[in-house]
Amino acid sequence: MAIPNELSLFNASSAPYSPTELPGYLNTSMVPSAPHCPDWPNLPQTTLIPSLYSIICVLGTVGNALAVCVLAHGSGARRTIANTFMLNLCVSDLLFLLTLPLWAVYYSLGYHWPFGRVACKICGGLLNLNLYASIFFITCMSMDRYLAIVHPLRSQSARHPKRARLTCVLVWVLACASTVPTLALRDTHHIEHLGVEACVILYPHDKWFLVLAWMKIILAFLLPLVVISSCYCAIGRHLLAGTELGGICKPFEPSNLPSLPGSKSLESQESCSKAERPPTPCVNPSSCGGRPLECRGLERVLWTVAAVVLAFFLCWFPFHCVTLLDVLRTQGWVSGCWVDWSITSLFPLTICLGFSNSAINPVLYCFMGNHFRGRLGGLCKGLCACLKARGEAHSQKRGSFSTRLSSFSRKLSDLKDLAIVEASGPA
Template identity: 55%
Template sequence: MTGLFPLNISLEEYELLSSCQKSPLVQHQNILIPVIYSIIVALGVIGNGLVVFVLCKSSSRKTVANTYILNLALSDLLFLLSLPFWAVYYSFDYDWIFGRLMCKLCGGLLTFNLYASIFFITCMSMDRYMAIVHPLKSQRCRNLCRARIVSFLVWFIAGLTTVPTIMFRDTHEFGNVTACVMHFHSPGWFVGLGLMKNTLGFLLPFVIITSCYCIIGKHLLMAPGLDKSTSNLDRVLKMVGAVVLAFFFCWFPFHTLTFLDVLVSLRFLEACNLEQTISLGIPFTICLGFSNSAINPFLYCFVGNHFREQLGGLTQACASNLSQKRGSFSTRLSSFSRKLSDLKDLAPIENGTV
């Protein structure tokens, strides 16, 4: 039995889907999804790893914006550690082979990142809004201490959101398959957590992010004395648009299907075809949402001139240090060779005096 256990399917959903299923589900997920996950892991680890490396090594890392970027990268890296387990899960036809503890831990990391990543992106948007639109006021409220406190609160709140997942996610036997699924004790938990994802994990952050960047764009366009034709302004506005669109397109499909899933569970919508579409579509919309962890470094760091300069400077510094070490080694080797040569020259004289 394959194709029945997406990452967030519940035991009750599985039983309902099985009762109305008229045709077998498609079988390509066990190949395609692991490939997609592998690409996300490769790009995400490289991108976020470079971000962490640059911000930890750079002398100018201690800024409010860099604090949020560093925490976002760490959150994405932590989440990406769980993706190989889910890739194996799909490739083994939804058979969880890693045990009950890892089922809960990996499920918790998925939920944790869903909230932490979006919260940090929201914090960065609000920080940019304050820095650009209210530069004088931001000098009083934007400081490292507050940024670290906010970052701690984000980690704490995201951690709290994982508690229900750790409680309800577990391994269950379905014939010869051990699935890692959510088993809610009452329908109200499924509805409540689904609506919390939609509201707290997407709708509210999207409204805040969109509002911040729309005001930023309007402020830049209407700023007195600013040349509206400058390439720098054009680049900033394009980046603003890219941030909002990337967030929307990565997460909107997943939250749309999650909301439809809630309506089906409440019997506001009843159709076997719709239930099958949701079950088949959610794994791929999850892939799209996960891709945001690989896209984030390119949106927030690599497109920025300052970050590229820092990366280039660190690269040159590493190359210079390596060159100095090689030069130092060559110098010591040359000195050692000269000493050997001197000893050889002295050897006949010493032999002659004995």
């Protein structure tokens, strides 16, 4: 017996109805408000969710498109390991963001999918693909930064552009493999009592729902969160330990650090004692009275590290919490009006918050970096220069055409005058 369900509540409806009235067994994740909880308010999802999706789509598409243009048009020397991961992350986010207008229409029409079965499968597949791929790429970037900063010498052989490209291929394969089950199970499903054709996941058995839900919680959140937090904690300890020891640091080289915004990369601790210029002491940020350049750079690195982890946690933690709550309710371990209301009303909002991570990623990983902003400015200047050159060429062509037309008009006028003189002359 097919079980229509959807963790992200793309199947939810704002009208209360009993799940037992629907064909087959319908998990109550689809029910926004249980009949025995009339005092719990329903959120205006048909207007709120499309508005949020539209904002995320516009901001995320512009940000990721600019990032892709800059990263893809960079010279070979600038195609670092971090830029490779960033480019793939932006492509993953862009593919998903392009489907958001369809999901916005889906919600605005009262959860009716007018785009057909194929579009339902493609949009649902891209949704799950981005869920896994974006988090996997963020994890890879975190590990690469850990190796580049904490173990710069030992990781030189491992951190190779070819290996980074191979890692990206493996990430895409793993993300696609994780998406296959939901892609196969997703389909359009007619809900007779609501009069809508919903885009849902039809689970053959409730065990499918539990397995896929736990897979999302573990693979798409818990494991990446542990890895990311461990990497950035190690980076923070390493940087702070260097300052507490009062080491002498060579100026960071930005080409070696995986594009950590506002940061400069470490070559090695050994290079600290071999600085080619007079060494500058690495001071503790808390004791910076004059705020030298090294101190401000270190503070920016640490704040960026904290922002990356915090953004990932805040964007996805609510979604996976509600997912876990839905699993517990399905098993009968929790129940009540607050559980039903939380799942049916908060799930769409938490998935919006998760989707907003696609708009935040280019800001955290690209636009906060000085070198990225410089390359973006150079790209914009080149584009403006190209447009200006085209305008001048067009103006010259138009001026040349006007000159030729004026010359032709003068010649024609001269011919007319000559004809008049000849006509008025003696016979």
